[in-house]
Amino acid sequence: xxxxxxxxxxxxxxxxxxxxxxxxxxxxxxxxxxxxxxxxxxxxxxxxxxxxxxxxxxxxxxxxxxxxxxxxxxxxxxxxxxxxxxxxxxxxxxxxxxxxxxxxxxxxxxxxxxxxxxxxxxxxxxxxxxxxxxxxxxxxxxxxxxxxxxxxxxxxxxxxxxxxxxxxxxxxxxxxxxxxxxxxxxxxxxxxxxxxxxxxxxxxxxxxxxxxxxxxxxxxxxxxxxxxxxxxxxxxxxxxxxxxxxxxxxxxxxxxxxxxxxxxxxxxxxxxxxxxxxxxxxxxxxxxxxxxxxxxxxxxxxxxxxxxxxxxxxxxxxxxxxxxxxxxxxxxxxxxxxxxxxxxxxxxxxxxxxxxxxxxxxxxxxxxxxxxxxxxxxxxxxxxxxxxxxxxxxxxxxxxxxxxxxxxxxxxxxxxxxxxxxxxxxxxxxxxxxxxxxxxxxxxxxxxxxxxxxxxxxxxxxxxxxxxxxxxxxxxxxxxxxxxxxxxxxxxxxxxxxxxxxxxxxxxxxxxxxxxxxxxxxxxxxxxxxxxxxxxxxxxxxxxxxxxxxxxxxxxxxxxxxxxxxxxxxxxxxxxxxxxxxxxxxxxxxxxxxxxxxxxxxxxxxxxxxxxxxxxxxxxxxxxxxxxxxxxxxxxxxxxxxxxxxxxxxxxxxxxxxxxxxxxxxxxxxxxxxxxxxxxxxxxxxxxxxxxxxxxxxxxxxxxxxxxxxxxxxxxxxxxxxxxxxxxxxxxxxxxxxxxxxxxxxxxxxxxxxxxx
Amino acid sequence: xxxxxxxxxxxxxxxxxxxxxxxxxxxxxxxxxxxxxxxxxxxxxxxxxxxxxxxxxxxxxxxxxxxxxxxxxxxxxxxxxxxxxxxxxxxxxxxxxxxxxxxxxxxxxxxxxxxxxxxxxxxxxxxxxxxxxxxxxxxxxxxxxx
Numbered sequence: 042x043x044x045x046x047x048x049x050x051x052x053x054x055x056x057x058x059x060x061x062x063x064x065x066x067x068x069x070x071x072x073x074x075x076x077x078x079x080x081x082x083x084x085x086x087x088x089x090x091x092x093x094x095x096x097x098x099x100x101x102x103x104x105x106x107x108x109x110x111x112x113x114x115x116x117x118x119x120x121x122x123x124x125x126x127x128x129x130x131x132x133x134x135x136x137x138x139x140x141x142x143x144x145x146x147x148x149x150x151x152x153x154x155x156x157x158x159x160x161x162x163x164x165x166x167x168x169x170x171x172x173x174x175x176x177x178x179x180x181x182x183x184x185x186x187x188x189x190x191x192x193x194x195x196x197x198x199x200x201x202x203x204x205x206x207x208x209x210x211x212x213x214x215x216x217x218x219x220x221x222x223x224x225x226x227x228x229x230x231x232x233x234x235x236x237x238x239x240x241x242x243x244x245x246x247x248x249x250x251x252x253x254x255x256x257x258x259x260x261x262x263x264x265x266x267x268x269x270x271x272x273x274x275x276x277x278x279x280x281x282x283x284x285x286x287x288x289x290x291x292x293x294x295x296x297x298x299x300x301x302x303x304x305x306x307x308x309x310x311x312x313x314x315x316x317x318x319x320x321x322x323x324x325x326x327x328x329x330x331x332x333x334x335x336x337x338x339x340x341x342x343x344x345x346x347x348x349x350x351x352x353x354x355x356x357x358x359x360x361x362x363x364x365x366x367x368x369x370x371x372x373x374x375x376x377x378x379x380x381x382x383x384x385x386x387x388x389x390x391x392x393x394x395x396x397x398x399x400x401x402x403x404x405x406x407x408x409x410x411x412x413x414x415x416x417x418x419x420x421x422x423x424x425x426x427x428x429x430x431x432x433x434x435x436x437x438x439x440x441x442x443x444x445x446x447x448x449x450x451x452x453x454x455x456x457x458x459x460x461x462x463x464x465x466x467x468x469x470x471x472x473x474x475x476x477x478x479x480x481x482x483x484x485x486x487x488x489x490x491x492x493x494x495x496x497x498x499x500x501x502x503x504x505x506x507x508x509x510x511x512x513x514x515x516x517x518x519x520x521x522x523x524x525x526x527x528x529x530x531x532x533x534x535x536x537x538x539x540x541x542x543x544x545x546x547x548x549x550x551x552x553x554x555x556x557x558x559x560x561x562x563x564x565x566x567x568x569x570x571x572x573x574x575x576x577x578x579x580x581x582x583x584x585x586x587x588x589x590x591x592x593x594x595x596x597x598x599x600x601x602x603x604x605x606x607x608x609x610x611x612x613x614x615x616x617x618x619x620x621x622x623x624x625x626x627x628x629x630x631x632x633x634x635x636x637x638x639x640x641x642x643x644x645x646x647x648x649x650x651x652x653x654x655x656x657x658x659x660x661x662x663x664x665x666x667x668x669x670x671x672x673x674x675x676x677x678x679x680x681x682x683x684x685x686x687x688x689x690x691x692x693x694x695x696x697x698x699x700x701x702x703x704x705x706x707x708x709x710x711x712x713x714x715x716x717x718x719x720x721x722x723x724x725x726x727x728x729x730x731x732x733x734x735x736x737x738x739x740x741x742x743x744x745x746x747x748x749x750x751x752x753x754x755x756x757x758x759x760x761x762x763x764x765x766x767x768x769x770x771x772x773x774x775x776x777x778x779x780x781x782x783x784x785x786x787x788x789x790x791x792x793x794x795x796x797x798x
Numbered sequence: 799x800x801x802x803x804x805x806x807x808x809x810x811x812x813x814x815x816x817x818x819x820x821x822x823x824x825x826x827x828x829x830x831x832x833x834x835x836x837x838x839x840x841x842x843x844x845x846x847x848x849x850x851x852x853x854x855x856x857x858x859x860x861x862x863x864x865x866x867x868x869x870x871x872x873x874x875x876x877x878x879x880x881x882x883x884x885x886x887x888x889x890x891x892x893x894x895x896x897x898x899x900x901x902x903x904x905x906x907x908x909x910x911x912x913x914x915x916x917x918x919x920x921x922x923x924x925x926x927x928x929x930x931x932x933x934x935x936x937x938x939x940x941x942x943x944x
Binding site: 108109112113116117118120147150151154253254257258261262263277281284285286288289291292293294295296297298299300301336337338339340341375517518519522523526534535538541542543544545546547548550551552560561563564565566 | 810813814815816817823824825831834836839840844845846848849850851852855856858859862863866867868869870871872873874875877878879880881882884886889890892893896897898923926927929930933934937939943
């Protein structure tokens with residue numbers, strides 16, 4: 042066998058190669074070729090000249106040389122009345138104001154109206170990642186944080202869309218977004234998510250990402266309530282290559298508003314680089330242009346922060362800091378920010394979690410602009426940072442940091458009820474409107490399926506037919522409301538009517554608007570007023586409890602219940618008989634096993650789930666193999682392993698004792714040693730096998746003869762045993778320590794093994 | 799609306815209008831918000847038109863935006879208020895024309911602007927399109943792309 046001693050590479054590098062991280066590609070800085078987060082080769086210096094109320098030069102470009110983006114920004118974003126004052130403030134000072142809790146948000150958003158893209162970029166570039174995170178939290182527009190989900194599946198199955206939409210709504214997402222695998226399925230997807238999103242609660246906004254004209258038509262039919270597909274780019278060439286101009290996009294922005302549909306633009310780092318038109322400018326500067334453009338267009342908000350370009354941005358040095366920085370510019374410009382954390386930027390779970398953390402603890406209007414509420418393979422956008430697989434991790438992060446990520450756990454039984462309700466509601470509507478008929482088998486398979494690989498449902502071709510018919514028949518949301526009502530889905534009908542009525546007042550067109558508890562909240566009636574500790578968004582006690590209530594939480598009663606369940610089995614396996622006060626042994630072959638107060642009376646299993654009777658059998662077998670005898674003594678004055686072991690040794694005729702806690706932690710001790718200076722310690726109870734206990738008993742006898750045995754080693758594979766067991770350990774240990782009595786005398790226990798095991 | 803002084807401009811205090819000033823809110827055929835009930839939907843009294851936002855509501859939202867310093871958002875609402883008068887087909891046709899290379903020359907955009915100003919009572923949209931035409935010409939966008 043090759044031992045590899047002559048290898049020319051440290052084997053650790055092979056280990057690193059095998060990690061998911063190494064699937065990520067990393068790119069070198071190359072500012073000439075667009076690979077620079079903050080310092081593009083052609084980034085301009087900030088500057089602004091205004092003559093007769095109009096911008097004559099901006100960021101080094103004279104008005105006559107403006108491209109379409111410059112022209113739009115100069116015309117619509119720059120407020121000449123503020124610009125002179127704002128541009129005169131050194132960027133160092135603006136940077137300090139951003140992180141100064143005593144400078145109100147509204148003062149900074151006022152100044153931003155007079156700042157050029159280069160000035161905004163130069164300012165935020167001076168902040169380190171922590172300062173950006175803090176400034177973002179202070180500057181974001183709406184006080185209450187929120188979140189958005191993707192609801193899609195690989196089959197464009199309407200039943201699954203409805204079920205998954207209902208679940209996403211129950212989790213607390215403020216917005217859900219769908220898109221299709223096959224473009225013609227858009228109407229079917231829209232109807233399905235629309236119905237699913239009104240199960241259980243009213244007010245979740247919904248969008249169907251599709252081709253511009255169709256998306257607007259679907260909105261006009263009342264199925265959707267918002268849109269975020271209005272993409273903008275930071276170079277003119279990229280913009281035109283994307284088949285739009287700032288004016289055409291601004292036209293669309295007004296079009297959505299004119300139909301009472303909430304709208305935000307989309308832009309993110311590295312889009313221009315992906316499209317091949319970066320002009321040797323940095324990611325941040327190009328984003329600053331995009332964002333000034335969006336404010337100028339009158340978009341209430343932006344989906345921003347890498348977005349589809351996040352993986353490319355994150356391949357560069359400082360790329361993730363840049364993504365944070367562009368989000369900061371967005372909120373500084375007073376835009377609602379759906380802050381990316383969307384397209385998964387890395388195969389490394391650690392990089393993903395690290396990236397989301399500032400947004401989770403600092404809050405964001407919509408932390409993810411697409412949290413995959415479904416499984417990765419069902420996400421028709423792309424896998425998100427967080428997906429159905431990682432949902433519980435997100436819930437736990439909220440609990441860890443007492444940070445409101447907008448989500449709340451949903452109990453299993455309730456999730457299934459909601460899924461069934463959504464499937465029934467949609468099946469009824471499909472049948473009632475003559476669109477399709479879902480069989481019982483389809484409905485049942487979708488309700489319980491984790492993802493579309495497990496469903497027996499409509500073929501994708503059928504979905505296309507459903508979709509065509511919805512469009513051809515001119516089905517509107519009113520038809521759906523009436524149909525739901527006819528089918529007895531009255532709560533859902535009311536919820537859907539509530540949602541479409543929102544568009545009449547247009548209240549939810551304002552910055553950062555979402556619906557909570559039947560009311561529109563936005564940057565107007567729920568403005569972020571952060572001005573230091575105790576201000577801004579704080580968890581209410583009720584909300585804190587919601588975040589704490591995740592699945593399978595352990596408490597003392599739970600531990601006792603689990604032990605009680607084991608008690609019966611043990612009663613059939615072993616009998617303990619108290620024989621009175623334990624005296625000093627005289628038999629030189631005896632090994633005293635000292636057990637803790639609750640051993641076999643309150644606690645019946647070790648952390649490795651061995652029955653205590655089995656552990657005692659193993660110890661006895663080992664001791665007898667070494668020619669010794671076991672005497673069992675229960676101590677009442679301590680539950681500590683070391684003291685149990687030492688006390689046992691001091692009672693033992695051989696001078697050797699084994700301390701054994703109920704949870705399985707054990708020690709071999711000798712009577713003349715200091716308490717914590719034992720012979721062998723078995724601290725990893727969860728991975729200690731019965732064979733280990735057997736060898737432990739044997740080794741005790743070897744020590745008793747004054748010999749040195751091969752120590753028993755319990756191998757670990759690096760399991761985070763503390764994470765897995767310490768909550769239970771602490772609860773069990775507390776049960777045992779509560780039973781201790783100072784100066785109580787130990788008692789000898791006679792054990793009788795019953796049955797064969 | 800008789801109970802509403804015509805020049806009263808709304809501010810952040812009136813927001814959300816549907817909650818604080820429900821009497822101000824009607825659908826595009828004049829039905830008040832309170833009449834958009836389930837019963838009315840079931841009886842067929844409510845049409846999609848009744849669920850359409852009015853120019854007035856958009857103007858009021860623009861006033862509210864301005865009261866909190868969001869003049870560009872207000873500008874969008876004001877353009878949208880005019881756009882409520884355009885059909886879906888018109889909106890999409892003009893959108894298409896505003897995309898790069900769709901208009902063969904400045905004139906087709908200027909014609910649209912003229913029509914919006916004269917026939918649709920949409921002066922802001924007309925200005926907006928004329929402005930686009932000027933910049934498109936300057937940047938050479940009137941060339942065929944496909």
